[in-house]
Amino acid sequence: MRERQARRSLMLPALLTASIALVAGISVGGSYALWNGGAPISETEVRSGTLTATVAVGDTGSPTATSAAFDPAAFDGMLPGEARSETLTVGNTGTTTFLVAASLDATSAGSAAVSWALAPGSCAAPAAAGVQLGAAPQNIGGPLTGATFSSYCLTVTLDPEVPADAAGTTVADFTLILDANQYRP
């Protein structure tokens, strides 16, 4: 019994010493020695917005689609000098205003037999003259604000001087590339 008490009395100082050392360690480990003071800055949060674009063929926009395909018949059986138009609609489903820039895939951009032009507005009521498209993106129309849709009219023209041996063949298999670039006034 006495031996157990003696053992306890020996353990107590050891535990106490360990606790003090820990407290001292916290004090020494503080990051601000010497004097210091602080004044708060009014709390705020920076929350970034979104820039998301959708595309659909026709006058009605899509809430989610980022690619679309024209009806295969839309530009089928074209004659030399003929021009056909199709409406497509771009949606801004984010919070950030953007400009639409259009370009063609590299192969189509080099075609001598076909030309492409894109104008703001639907084909039923174009808002401006079409912009001739190439490999370099070009802005089409004005800025498109968040949660809005805007239609564009694509006009495809088969060159009047297209060679006769092009008849009945696929003259171009094109991809219209639309970029949505953040717009800041």
Place this chain on the structure above:
Amino acid sequence: MNRLTKGLIAGGAGLALLIGSAGTLALWNDAATLDAGAVDSGVLTVNATGGTWDNTITAWSPGDTATYTADVSIVAQGDNLHSQLSIDPSSITGDPELLAALQITMSVGTTSGGTLTPVAGQSNTFDVVSATPTTTAPITAPVTVTVTFPADSVTGTVAQAQSVQLSGLQFLLQQTP
């Protein structure tokens, strides 16, 4: 009385004898008073009042900026006191991409009662020098914190729909060696 109690009494008697022999009042002695005056410590405090953000942006996009301006009052009393005013952008937390894109800077307007001088090589840090370091006359200045989401900081869809909390940000006044 058991053996332990006896042992304690014997120990106490021994201690009393030691005090008697170690006393300082034996034989002649004298004393003189040294009036060294008082030791008065200085003061180092910072307060910010009237702080406001210039605009509230619900959804930030690249190119956006907001500024927070407050009237800062510093008391830096101490003959040999050196201190610096700063903000610590590392105290802010949030989504990594937006956090990496944001820039936070501090600038100081017209100062009275002393100077707040930018420290070379240390962004957002200013040396504090009081015009009257032995008094508690404050150094005052409008201080602006600018939060910028630089237009060229991200491309594509990086850092969209993210958030960063500025709740940990504060004006920090720190004594320096």
